[in-house]
Amino acid sequence: MKKFPRGLPLSTLTASTCLLAALLTTGCGPSAETPPPTKAGAVKIGFLVKQPDEPWFQLEWKFAEKAAQAMPFSLVKIGATDGEKALTAIDNLAAGGAQGLVICTPDTKLGPAIVAKAKAAKLKLISVDDRFVGADGQPMTGVHYLGISARKIGESVGQTLASEMKRRGWTAADTALCAITFDELATAKERTDGASTVLTAAGLPKERIFRAPMRTADIPGAFDAANNLLTQQPNVKHWLVCGSNDNAVLGAVRALEGRGVAVENAVAIGINGTDCIVELEKTKATSFYGSMLLSAKEHGYKTSEMLYRWIKDGVEPPLETRTIGTLITRENFRQVLKEQGVRD
């Protein structure tokens, strides 16, 4: 099996992370508090994310900080990449006098444990992005949640891929879908299922839909998954690519390049729109055609604001809030990112 060429994509990733970090006011450390509480009874909120290195989560923090300044409240940013870190962080947060937590958990199965801890410590809780899963394997619909309309956004990816396929005059016989999947996470599964269903309806035969499961939800994990698939399917002429987020799709794009698939023979569409900026900025186009930009502002600012109002004024937020996505491409990404406050 061909190994992930760590040097190239990681330097690209680092560049993107640093560029974004430079644009943001937040740090990237595992936990940072700003500003300190000024008086007794002041509101203090934690914002815990599972992958603090992803630009998406740094942007959520950036918007949470804006809410912290506007309300105002004290914000504790916590990066917790595994369950143990997440549970310890909740204990520390409670001990530090916080009254609430917004959380994108590193493991959705931790839901019941997180709820129990939050209850014991009287922390109000909003889960963001990844919905808690109960002991019965079902989503914990009783826990407040703000997430994307995952299936719809996946369907939009599928529609865009279908129209690009048509525009390029590719036939179903010489085209196939590479879906970089991560079915362990419900929101990720809904995204790739949505894209695959739309492509089937658009005439791509079921046997031309290839699923490439990621072992880890990052660029190297996606690279390995795509590379395995490309080794098994050397005769596909045109590739459509979808995945659960930008990094999943970027890993596949790097794998296609590594196997010498020409840029004009592949079209890949990500989700997030925040982790692919460096890719879209490249002077020479790659097969990364575009991404469904999600609203980091809704996920970072709105969740924090809802939690603040709940703590301070007793206004309970809706149990479920869903957000939408907007297609960005090399043509419009600068303007849309500016409009959405992602870039200056």
Ligand code: FCA
């Ligand atoms: C999940 C993904 C992130 C982002 C978020 C909205 O947590 O891992 O990249 O897409 O949903």
